[in-house]
Amino acid sequence: MEPKLVNVVQAVDNTFLLIFGISALLMLGITAAMIWFVIRYSRKRNPNPATFHGNFWAEVIWIVVPTLLVMGMFYSGWHSYRALRDAPEGAMEVKVTARMWSWDFEYENGKHSGTLVVPVGKPVKLALTSTDVLHGFFAPAFRLKIDTVPGMTTYGWFRADKPGEFVIFCSVYCGLQHAKMLTSIKAVSQEEYDRFLAEKGAGLGHPGKALLDAKGCLSCHSLDGSASIGPSLKDVWGREVVLVSPDKKEKKLKYDAASLKMMIMGPRTGVVKGFDPMMPAYADQITPDELTLILDFLERGDSAADGPEAGRAVADAQGCLGCHSTDGSDIAGPSFKGMFGKKGSATDGAKVDKAYVESVLKDPSGRIGKPSAMPPYPGLSDAERGVLLKFLESLGEAAHAAPAGAPADMPGHGVAAGGGNDKQGKDMKPHTEHK
Ligand code: HEC
Ligand code: HEC
Numbered sequence: 036m037e038p039k040l041v042n043v044v045q046a047v048d049n050t051f052l053l054i055f056g057i058s059a060l061l062m063l064g065i066t067a068a069m070i071w072f073v074i075r076y077s078r079k080r081n082p083n084p085a086t087f088h089g090n091f092w093a094e095v096i097w098i099v100v101p102t103l104l105v106m107g108m109f110y111s112g113w114h115s116y117r118a119l120r121d122a123p124e125g126a127m128e129v130k131v132t133a134r135m136w137s138w139d140f141e142y143e144n145g146k147h148s149g150t151l152v153v154p155v156g157k158p159v160k161l162a163l164t165s166t167d168v169l170h171g172f173f174a175p176a177f178r179l180k181i182d183t184v185p186g187m188t189t190y191g192w193f194r195a196d197k198p199g200e201f202v203i204f205c206s207v208y209c210g211l212q213h214a215k216m217l218t219s220i221k222a223v224s225q226e227e228y229d230r231f232l233a234e235k236g237a238g239l240g241h242p243g244k245a246l247l248d249a250k251g252c253l254s255c256h257s258l259d260g261s262a263s264i265g266p267s268l269k270d271v272w273g274r275e276v277v278l279v280s281p282d283k284k285e286k287k288l289k290y291d292a293a294s295l296k297m298m299i300m301g302p303r304t305g306v307v308k309g310f311d312p313m314m315p316a317y318a319d320q321i322t323p324d325e326l327t328l329i330l331d332f333l334e335r336g337d338s339a340a341d342g343p344e345a346g347r348a349v350a351d352a353q354g355c356l357g358c359h360s361t362d363g364s365d366i367a368g369p370s371f372k373g374m375f376g377k378k379g380s381a382t383d384g385a386k387v388d389k390a391y392v393e394s395v396l397k398d399p400s401g402r403i404g405k406p407s408a409m410p411p412y413p414g415l416s417d418a419e420r421g422v423l424l425k426f427l428e429s430l431g432e433a434a435h436a437a438p439a440g441a442p443a444d445m446p447g448h449g450v451a452a453g454g455g456n457d458k459q460g461k462d463m464k465p466h467t468e469h470k
């Protein structure tokens with residue numbers, strides 16, 4: 036396709052190997068020469084020191100040879116630097132925003148996500164920036180390490196030549212949760228990528244739905260009612276099915292939380308009649324919290340898209356959960372748990388209510404009354420602000436008396452569409468308010 040497209044990985048590796056090779060040869064050569072000189076010119080063999088005055092050819096050689104070596108390294112480095120800098124024409128552009136302490140990726144159609152999803156074989160140009168401090172976009176698999184600088188855009192590009200998941204680190208020490216500023220590049224087929232792009236923004240989808248996608252369920256189960264490899268998951272909650280057990284006995288079953296859990300996590304008591312037993316075992320691939328979100332989506336569908344759980348997804352995608360826990364523990368900011376309805380951090384002692392949260396989001400330092408570590412969020416849409424508020428409300432003081440099963444009782448993890456913060460959520464303690 037692109038005639039003079041140099042693969043960055045190749046170019047960088049070649050330069051590295053060239054410099055490494057030259058260095059290794061020089062080290063061996065110099066060490067060998069040194070040992071040889073120590074023996075050959077030892078005092079025992081040469082009791083009378085000799086004096087030398089200049090040698091034209093020796094001087095020519097030690098000027099010309101190192102110059103050529105250095106020029107060679109420079110040329111190779113220049114060549115691969117250009118490969119790194121010049122994104123091929125027709126590359127798709129993704130805007131990368133780093134913030135404490137997660138990543139946001141924005142695609143050409145305005146969709147956001149917390150993991151970078153790209154089609155295999157297509158060059159991807161990254162335009163990177165940061166909303167707060169210096170971070171570094173580091174994707175070792177693609178030999179990319181690009182600083183992200185607030186107020187400035189930096190560039191880079193890569194092409195994934197095979198499908199897979201490749202880790203992204205932050206390479207600049209940027210504070211408390213720096214080590215957890217992890218996410219990944221997911222290289223998928225063009226069709227899968229198109230499907231991903233067409234889906235509703237990661238911000239407002241149900242996080243359980245995003246999980247179905249992330250865990251690969253949607254490659255076998257549709258959400259629109261059509262059967263594929265497996266039955267459609269549309270309206271599966273409450274559906275009556277016939278399960279065929281291993282000894283060919285048939286048993287009727289009506290799906291509820293327990294039986295769906297059994298079907299997804301096992302141990303299975305049977306296989307849905309009319310289908311092959313193709314479904315992988317998920318027991319150790321889905322955490323209990325993830326299952327809660329999946330079941331919530333299966334039960335309530337996208338109607339929950341404007342509820343608290345969607346707010347959790349927004350909080351995750353916007354990076355709030357990097358600073359605010361949902362389990363009562365303080366990270367950089369106060370925990371969301373119990374925040375709503377309580378006295379806030381503002382110097383005027385105001386209670387945290389709808390208006391307060393809205394003004395904090397617009398101008399944290401201004402509303403709090405002293406310089407705050409929290410960045411302003413002027414770009415949130417009304418819908419996003421709306422669900423964020425519901426989410427905070429659901430975790431607020433009053434909500435803690437809510438009956439089990441209410442959203443406030445969802446385990447306090449940052450598991451959501453964003454992806455970037457999943458890892459961050461893992462070692463926050465789940466909150467143990469279940470009755
Ligand atoms: C490789 C294909 C495949 C994948 C991936 C897969 N499933 Fe399945 N699933 C099936 C098949 C086939 C059946 C029906 C046969 C059976 O019961 O095993 C099924 C049955 C089910 C059922 C029972 C549905 C019904 O209508 O009776 C549920 C619920 C389910 N899967 C959920 C999931 C979830 C959640 C995931 C992802 C975590 C998932 N599946 C991933 C193939 C798959
Ligand atoms: C870089 C860390 C950081 C991020 C990211 C962040 N916050 Fe904050 N937030 C803070 C800190 C710190 C405070 C406490 C105010 C202070 O003392 O400066 C705070 C205060 C708040 C308050 C007021 C609570 C109170 O006690 O007065 C709300 C509400 C809030 N944040 C919501 C959010 C939401 C929603 C997001 C995401 C859209 C978010 N924050 C993102 C650090 C952060």
Ligand SMILES: [Cu+2]
Nearest residue numbers: 170205209216
């Ligand atoms: Cu960072």
